[in-house]
Amino acid sequence: MTDSEFLELADMLYQKIEDNIEVSGADIDYDQNGSLLTLEFDNRTKLIINRQQPLHQVWLATLENGHHYDYKDGLWIDDRSGDELLSFLSVAITKQSGEKVIFN
Numbered sequence: 001m002t003d004s005e006f007l008e009l010a011d012m013l014y015q016k017i018e019d020n021i022e023v024s025g026a027d028i029d030y031d032q033n034g035s036l037l038t039l040e041f042d043n044r045t046k047l048i049i050n051r052q053q054p055l056h057q058v059w060l061a062t063l064e065n066g067h068h069y070d071y072k073d074g075l076w077i078d079d080r081s082g083d084e085l086l087s088f089l090s091v092a093i094t095k096q097s098g099e100k101v102i103f104n
Contacts, residue, residue: 001071006056009071013058016103017049017089026099041097047089058085062092 001009014037021028021039029040035051048061052068058076060067069076069085076085086103093101 001056003053003056006053006071007051010051010058013076013085014049016086020103021101024099024101026093026097026101028093028097028099028101039093041093041099043097045096047092047096049089060085060089060092063096 014032017037017039018030018032021030027042031038031040035053037049039047039049045063050059050061051057052059055068056071057079058069060069067078067083067085067088068080070079071077077083078085078088090101090103093099
């Protein structure tokens, strides 16, 4: 994968996350600043998604742990657990904020 392909895939991922938060009606503030996408909840906790361009990975920081995702067969997959990013993110949002967001 080239850097430009990675950036395009990561941008599409960020847009999908933002769009699904909007559609869900969940009370979640999100802000993209460069390679960071921060989701902030009413309880003042955050989830931080970060593009790691040199590694062609997307990282997710939760209150409990950090997760590193590689793009494989059309999905972002955690390199340790095998979890798919959007499925894991949906659970993490609910666990951390009580809000429900389902990613299509």
